[in-house]
Amino acid sequence: MRIILAPMEGLVDAPIRETLTKVGGIDRCVTEFVRVTHGMLPPRVFYKYAPELHNQSLTRVGTPVAVQLLGSDPVQMGLHGARAAELGATQVDINFGCPAKTVNRHKGGCILMREPELMHEITEAVRKAVPAGVPVTAKMRLGYDDRSMGVACGQALEAAGASEIVIHARSKVDGYKPPAYWEEIARVREAVSAHVIANGEIWTVNDYWRCRKVSGCDDVMIGRGLIARPDLALQIKASQQGEQIPEMSWLEAVALVREYAEVLQGWLEDRYVTGRIKQWMNFLRQGFAEAEAIWPQARKLRDVAPMLACLEQTPETSGKRHQAA
Known part of the structure; x- marks a missing residue:
C-alpha cells in the first residue's frame, strides 16, 4: 500500500x-x-x-x-x-x-x-x-x-x-x-x-x-x-492503521514553504524563487482557507522576503481545511 x-x-x-x-x-x-x-x-x-x-x-x-x-x-x-x-x-x-x-x-x-x-x-x-x-x-x-x-x-x-x-x-x-x-x-x-x-x-x-x-x-x-x-x-x-491524526496547521505549512524557499535561494535568482513559491501557494489554496484569503495579495509580490512575510503574518482563520470540489 x-x-x-x-x-x-x-x-x-x-x-x-x-x-x-x-x-x-x-x-x-x-x-x-x-x-x-x-x-x-x-x-x-x-x-x-x-x-x-x-x-x-x-x-x-x-x-x-x-x-x-x-x-x-x-x-x-x-x-x-x-x-x-x-x-x-x-x-x-x-x-x-x-x-x-x-x-x-x-x-x-x-x-x-x-x-x-x-x-x-x-x-x-x-x-x-x-x-x-x-x-x-x-x-x-x-x-x-x-x-x-x-x-x-x-x-x-x-x-x-x-x-x-x-x-x-x-x-x-x-x-x-x-x-x-x-x-x-x-x-x-x-x-x-x-x-x-x-x-x-x-x-x-x-x-x-x-x-x-x-x-x-x-x-x-x-x-x-x-x-x-x-x-x-x-x-x-x-x-x-485505523487511526486519525491531527491535520497540519497553516503555520506548519508556512514553515515548509519557508524551508523550501531557503533551499531554492541557493539555486535560483529571487524572482524565480518567488515564482516557485506562487506555484505552490496556488495549490495550497485548495488545502487551506488561509492561503485562499491571502492569495490576491501574495500573487502580486515579486520578492521573496515580502512573500514570506505575507504568509507568516496571516493568522490562522478557520482551523478547517478546504475540501476539494
Missing part, C-alpha cells in the same frame, strides 16, 4: 521532494522528466533533475527517487536509460503521460499513446540497456484523443518489460478536469500482469480509499493533492 509522489514538471523539484518526504508518509518519488532528443546528455543534466543520484538515489530521509526519461527515439532512450543507471539510478521511469502541447508537438509524452508499437520499442530499448537489477517502469494516461487506448498501451508496456505502470485516469483531451476515470484503470489492471498504480484526483483520505476500491490498485501516485496538503500521505498512512 505505497504512496508515490508524482512528478510535476516545474514544481516537484528536488527541494520539494526533500520537504515533502521529510513530512512523512511518502514511499517513493519520481523526478521531473529528463528530455531525451538526439545527442547524449552530460551527467550534469541528470544531476540537475536528480541530485539524489549523489545519495544512492535517496532523499535525505531515505525515500527512493526514480529518474524519469521522456523521448521518442528508442536508441537514444536506451542510451540514456543506461547512463542514468551508470550514474546511480535505482529505477528508470518512462514518461508516456505528459499532456503539455510543446512536449506532444515534439512527439513526447502522451501523444505516443497513439502508437503502442512505438511505446513498446522505446520501453524494450530501455529495458535491454538497463541492468537487470534496475526496474524499468512507465507512466501513462488512458489515451490521447479519448480513453480507449489504455488496455492496448498497457499490454505493449508489459510485453516490453515494464515491471510497473502508473496510470493517470484521464486522456490527454480530458486534461486535469474532474472526474478521474478510476474504473478505466481497473480495466487495464485486469488485462496485464504488470503491477498497476492508480493516479489522478486524490485530494483527501476519502478519495484515496475510493480510488483503491474502484481501480482495484493497492498503490497510488499523488501529485497535486500532496502539494495542496503536504501531510496527506501521513493522513492516509494513519487511516490504513
